[in-house]
Amino acid sequence: MKTRAAVAWQAGQPLTIEELELEGPRAGEVLVEVKATGICHTDYYTLSGADPEGLFPAVLGHEGAGIVQEVGAGVTSLQPGDHVIPLYTPECRQCKFCLSRKTNLCQRIRGTQGQGLMPDGSTRFSLAGKPILHYMGTSTFSNYIVAPEIALAKIRSDAPFDKVCYIGCGVTTGIGAVIFTAEVEPGANVVVFGLGGIGLNVIQGARMVGAGRIIGVDLNPAREAMARKFGMTHFLNPKEHADIVDAIVQLTDGGADYSFECIGNTTTMRQALECCHKGWGQSVIIGVADAGKEIATRPFQLVTGRVWKGSAFGGARGRTDVPKIVDWYMEGRINIDDLITHTLKLEDINRGFELMKAGESIRSVVVY
Numbered sequence: 260m261k262t263r264a265a266v267a268w269q270a271g272q273p274l275t276i277e278e279l280e281l282e283g284p285r286a287g288e289v290l291v292e293v294k295a296t297g298i299c300h301t302d303y304y305t306l307s308g309a310d311p312e313g314l315f316p317a318v319l320g321h322e323g324a325g326i327v328q329e330v331g332a333g334v335t336s337l338q339p340g341d342h343v344i345p346l347y348t349p350e351c352r353q354c355k356f357c358l359s360r361k362t363n364l365c366q367r368i369r370g371t372q373g374q375g376l377m378p379d380g381s382t383r384f385s386l387a388g389k390p391i392l393h394y395m396g397t398s399t400f401s402n403y404i405v406a407p408e409i410a411l412a413k414i415r416s417d418a419p420f421d422k423v424c425y426i427g428c429g430v431t432t433g434i435g436a437v438i439f440t441a442e443v444e445p446g447a448n449v450v451v452f453g454l455g456g457i458g459l460n461v462i463q464g465a466r467m468v469g470a471g472r473i474i475g476v477d478l479n480p481a482r483e484a485m486a487r488k489f490g491m492t493h494f495l496n497p498k499e500h501a502d503i504v505d506a507i508v509q510l511t512d513g514g515a516d517y518s519f520e521c522i523g524n525t526t527t528m529r530q531a532l533e534c535c536h537k538g539w540g541q542s543v544i545i546g547v548a549d550a551g552k553e554i555a556t557r558p559f560q561l562v563t564g565r566v567w568k569g570s571a572f573g574g575a576r577g578r579t580d581v582p583k584i585v586d587w588y589m590e591g592r593i594n595i596d597d598l599i600t601h602t603l604k605l606e607d608i609n610r611g612f613e614l615m616k617a618g619e620s621i622r623s624v625v626v627y
């Protein structure tokens with residue numbers, strides 16, 4: 260069949276809208292009509308050329324929602340008409356990682372996923388006979404996609420696609436990092452570096468669990484009002500403080516109980532660790548740093564009890580947790596609507612990247 264898609268031909272170049280050939284689902288695979296997709300900073304990161312796994316030409320996008328159109332042989336958990344959110348972190352419930360119960364990082368198809376291929380090593384997208392690669396196993400910048408059954412979370416059918424697509428990455432990553440990765444307890448002081456599409460969801464997660472002080476750090480002063488609406492109690496702009504770590508330590512009586520880095524900058528990763536409280540403070544890295552970048556700190560920071568962690572997809576197990584997060588949205592327990600600042604047509608997808616770069620959007624969503 261044919262599908263309209265935004266194709267990334269090479270690093271740093273705008274996407275172009277093409278009509279691609281899409282092969283149908285093979286065994287264990289599902290054809291999905293994508294109804295809406297968010298644009299995450301990680302799409303921009305890969306498009307920029309800074310991702311060591313970035314491959315071209317490819318169909319980017321990993322924050323979608325849609326409807327199952329057809330299932331391949333052996334698919335048992337989904338049928339045509341089901342509403343789904345594609346998962347870049349699948350959940351097979353059979354691999355060593357899933358069975359460990361210690362991580363959400365299902366590795367069943369990670370190898371081929373990172374090569375832009377389906378689990379059998381081939382691609383379903385092509386243009387004039389030339390293969391076009393998948394991305395993160397999702398490629399939601401295409402109106403139709405083929406995805407493995409284990410990489411689709413079935414969600415309730417009354418949830419609006421143009422809002423719950425954001426649960427496919429940003430919402431789950433931010434809220435999940437608080438509740439699944441850090442397990443923040445009521446009353447804890449939380450510091451969030453970067454108040455974009457991820458950091459604001461960390462803030463909303465911190466408020467949900469009853470955190471004490473919720474301190475936001477961002478260079479963009481325009482982020483303050485939105486962050487306060489989501490539960491931030493104090494705002495710090497690093498431009499206004501000679502030493503941001505010291506400013507946080509002063510404000511928290513010795514340091515943060517939990518900090519979250521939601522930028523992807525190795526300098527702020529170090530600050531996020533070093534602003535943590537001696538003896539117990541935990542810092543969670545969410546931001547994705549450019550190829551070749553490394554983090555550093557004095558080992559004494561860890562010797563004296565600070566803990567450095569990372570979180571992918573908020574530590575969420577997609578097929579289990581994503582439907583619950585959709586329920587939270589439908590029950591009014593989380594706010595997604597105010598974070599979606601722009602809704603675009605596929606033809607205008609490059610504008611979504613421009614708005615992100617200019618700091619004008621929180622989330623742009625493309626509606627097909």
Ligand code: NAD
Pocket residue numbers: 299300301304428429432452453454455456457458476477478479482497521522523524527544545546547548570571572573615618621
């Ligand atoms: P975004 O562009 O919406 O937000 C980034 C924010 O950081 C902006 O508000 C910006 O003003 C602020 N910022 C930039 N440099 C800063 C600095 N030096 N000091 C303070 N603030 C600064 O991006 P996003 O979509 O929220 O993504 C944030 C990061 O999280 C990216 O690196 C993205 O790739 C990563 N990410 C990781 C996961 C994961 O599973 N680990 C999931 C999604 C996104």
Ligand code: AHE
Pocket residue numbers: 299301302310311312313348364369428547548571572
């Ligand atoms: N390809 C990059 C790593 C990118 C990365 O860390 N991705 C996150 C999700 S970001 C979503 O917006 C993730 O889930 N990582 C775990 C994984 O297995 O990729 C690189 O640096 O090579």
Ligand code: ZN
Pocket residue numbers: 299300301302321322428429
């Ligand atoms: Zn993302």
